[in-house]
Amino acid sequence: MGNAMAGRILLVDDVATNRIVMKVKLASAFYDVLQADSAPEAERLALDVRPDLIILDAVLRPHGGADLCHKLKSNPHTRDIPIIVVTSLHDRQTRLAALDAGADEFLTKPLDELSLLARVRSLLRARATSEELRRRQHTARELGFAEQPAPFTVPGRVAIITAETDEAIRWREQVRKHLRDRVDVIPAAQVLEALNSMKTPPDAFVISTNLAEAGSGLRLLAELRSREQTRHSAILIVHEPRDRNSAIMALDLGANDLLARGFDPEELALRLRGQMRRKQEGDRLRTNVEDGFRLAVTDPLTGLYNRRYAMPHLGKIAERARAQSRSYAVMLVDLDRFKFVNDTYGHAAGDRVLVEVAKRLKDNLRSIDLVARVGGEEFLIALPDTDLYEATVTAERLRRIIQQDAITLCKGQPGLTITASIGVAMGGLDATSSDKVEAVMNDADRALYDAKAEGRNQVSMGRTAA
Structure with missing residues (x-):
């Protein structure tokens, strides 16, 4: 299997040269790039294809990129797709209009490739x-164990550290x-001490x-991301204008915004407002999933999901993979003797x-991976967006760790x-009936049988992984 695409990105610009230049930058990093030269075409593709990310030009004709951004963010079917607005304009009004319309990021040309x-x-x-949170909530709702989340209404808390x-x-x-x-100032030297005494972190x-x-x-950013209480907090980093390396490193360490x-100050407020909304929505989804079906769809001994939850959720992973x-990847793990x-x-x-x-x-395993106990000593693992090499490495690592x-x-x-x-099997490699969840599970089960027959304590690959 060749290089797996890192994600599907929709480029929206009515100037063909701009699209070509941007596509080259993104394709070199193995992104699957789609293009649209008008707002109507972009809306159609966003609905039909559901890209992972949209990059659109702020001066898109006839009404501008902010207008398209607002339409996409107002549509329940596309509002969760992150949007980057780019422009050669440097005026404050264009920038704030894009952020106010719901843009997740606003970048000014010329774009630095590494920063982009x-x-x-x-x-x-x-x-x-x-x-992944939404898939888990949808699975729970289908099983009758989750309610729709309440609208965002609760004021949050922001901490400023300089x-x-x-x-x-x-x-x-x-x-x-x-x-x-609420906006608080926490002295830099007292951040970790202050967090330890807080009932609820910012x-x-x-x-x-x-x-x-x-x-x-x-270093503080990395520390906050490693702590359970602040792992999901939104973090906005303020960097020196010419310090490109710190900006890039901050994003790769887990900063939400720069x-x-x-x-x-109004731009900071708009960015914080968007980050707070997304953070609290994520909190609601996590709470909704955890509380809604903890007893019904989790194994009481291990706390993992059980078969009742795992199979419908695996179906959703397969549907998305085909789309x-x-x-x-699917793994069946069975304890020996x-x-x-x-x-x-x-x-x-x-x-x-x-x-x-x-x-x-x-x-x-990653937070997006599915881990379930599906039998006495048997576990099911599903890895979304995973190629054969990654699946093989992960399976061997888990075998050693056990x-x-x-x-x-x-x-x-x-x-x-x-x-x-x-036993490891691969799914999503084609859209035929042979790629259905049941067939992938059967392939993983045969691979598990082979691993047992060949002496146990090893990984065996199914036919779909061969």
């Missing part, structure tokens, strides 16, 4: 997480005029790249093994080493 690709990667990561307190206070006073959210952070020393803002120092011409564990050490020990293996699987550390059964007693056999 960093922005694209950042938005596509956020899009993938949001889409090296100079006077500067932070000035930013706070400027942005307060445009936001209804919804959004505004952080200067240079706090006590050069680059310390980026602004150059000397920014327009987007992408591949996905598990009956011996139960017979020798008792069922309580067996339960401890299952809980620990479930934790190792979940801790070593085996590498002995599992403690009783305090003070030697641990027990557990191994697993894994």
